[in-house]
Amino acid sequence: MFTRIDHVGIAVRDLEKSIVWYQTMFGLTVVAQEINEEQSVHEAMLLVDDGPQGGSHVQLLEPTRQDSPVGKYLARHGEGMHHIAYGVDDVEAAIATMATSGIRVLDRKPRHGAMNSRIAFMHPKDTGGVLTELVQAVKH
Ligand code: V0V
Ligand code: CO
Numbered sequence: 001m002f003t004r005i006d007h008v009g010i011a012v013r014d015l016e017k018s019i020v021w022y023q024t025m026f027g028l029t030v031v032a033q034e035i036n037e038e039q040s041v042h043e044a045m046l047l048v049d050d051g052p053q054g055g056s057h058v059q060l061l062e063p064t065r066q067d068s069p070v071g072k073y074l075a076r077h078g079e080g081m082h083h084i085a086y087g088v089d090d091v092e093a094a095i096a097t098m099a100t101s102g103i104r105v106l107d108r109k110p111r112h113g114a115m116n117s118r119i120a121f122m123h124p125k126d127t128g129g130v131l132t133e134l135v136q137a138v139k140h
Contacts, residue, residue, distance in 0.1 A: 001088060003053040004056060007114075009084070011073050012060050015042050032044070040064045041070055042061075042063075059085070086134060095134065117135050
């Protein structure tokens with residue numbers, strides 16, 4: 001069902017500073033950047049490599065509110081890995097399969113994600129302590 005790792009989400013306090021660090025130290029390139037009001041994040045996607053099923057990325061996440069998933073995570077854990085996101089071909093089908101397996105899917109209907117993807121999160125307590133996201137990317 002999973003076609004690749006679409007991205008790894010990393011919580012940061014200062015998006016611009018972190019972008020410069022990833023560009024300078026790892027040579028990654030920003031391919032998209034947006035404010036997602038629904039998720040309360042200002043995020044940037046940095047491409048690692050493109051593949052036949054789509055790209056793999058690092059997603060840098062700066063919270064727009066302290067009282068939000070990433071804001072709360074930063075307050076509790078500091079900067080670091082926040083979630084892993086798997087690529088899927090059909091996000092509705094993936095949501096249904098996960099829910100049938102007894103995993104709490106937090107988004108029963110897909111929400112808007114980076115680069116016009118459609119996303120859904122699963123509860124980290126049901127996925128081995130790792131916040132896990134399903135991503136259906138726009139085909140290119
Ligand atoms: C919280 N917990 C985590 C976690 N966040 N565990 C692993 N990874 C994380 N990222 C644990 C936390 O340590 C607590 O465990 C417990 O869950 C409850 O934490 P809380 O701080 O009280 O948080 P809640 O319950 O208010 O919310 C947690 C959930 C929330 C996962 C429900 O963060 C959520 O709805 N996340 C999905 C949306 C999201 O993360 N959006 C930002 C990325 P203990 O201490 O009780 O054991 S947006 C994005 O990725 C986009 C737009 C994209 O395009 O990709
Ligand atoms: Co994400």
